[in-house]
Amino acid sequence: MKKLALLIGLALGGLAQESKEIEKLAPYYPTPETIVAKMLEFGGLKAGEKMFDLGSGDGRIVIMAAQKFHADATGIEMDKDLYKQSTEKIRKLGLERTARIINGDLFKQNYSSADMLTVYLLPASNTKVAPILEKQLKKGTRIVSHDFEFPWQPEKVETIEDDGEGRSHTLYLYRMK
Numbered sequence: 577m578k579k580l581a582l583l584i585g586l587a588l589g590g591l592a593q594e595s596k597e598i599e600k601l602a603p604y605y606p607t608p609e610t611i612v613a614k615m616l617e618f619g620g621l622k623a624g625e626k627m628f629d630l631g632s633g634d635g636r637i638v639i640m641a642a643q644k645f646h647a648d649a650t651g652i653e654m655d656k657d658l659y660k661q662s663t664e665k666i667r668k669l670g671l672e673r674t675a676r677i678i679n680g681d682l683f684k685q686n687y688s689s690a691d692m693l694t695v696y697l698l699p700a701s702n703t704k705v706a707p708i709l710e711k712q713l714k715k716g717t718r719i720v721s722h723d724f725e726f727p728w729q730p731e732k733v734e735t736i737e738d739d740g741e742g743r744s745h746t747l748y749l750y751r752m753k
Contacts (some may be wrong), residue, residue, distance in 0.1 A: 585732050601701040603680070604633050604658065607722060608739045611747075613639050615694050618734060618747050619720040621645045625690040625691035628652065630705065631681045634660025635675070637694050641674035647692075649675045687712045696722040702738075709752070719750040726750055 623646035629637040631649025641649035653659045659679035732749040
């Protein structure tokens with residue numbers, strides 16, 4: 577019985593550790609609307625294109641991609657509360673046909689249909705997700721990363737000195753080869 581309790585304790589400890597690692601992908605820090613627009617423009621998002629936002633938070637990138645760029649936008653969000661909040665906002669705006677949020681692990685999704693991805697994750701998270709993207713993304717797929725680089729050579733880099741709130745941002749554009 578003690579062995580079973582020990583094994584359960586170890587398993588739960590492992591789950592707690594895994595949960596902490598998932599949380600460390602990036603803290604929730606909403607991207608200012610001005611930067612959201614810049615990211616989508618910087619990536620050259622066009623009407624009808626399929627885009628994904630990895631770690632979509634409150635859904636603001638997905639919503640703007642669908643609403644203003646007329647893209648088919650999907651967000652991936654692990655946090656249940658943020659998922660519910662963003663899904664409700666999409667519903668209230670009547671964007672269900674072109675915008676959606678998946679409540680799940682961004683490492684377990686299929687991005688093969690993507691024309692463009694937006695990412696605002698920590699550098700270690702970008703490094704962890706890079707092999708998945710390399711396997712799944714078709715040639716020419718664009719990735720716009722906010723503030724943190726991927727382990728690839730960017731095609732273009734743009735620094736926004738002031739977002740209107742006194743904060744600077746750097747955008748990195750990558751294209752799958």
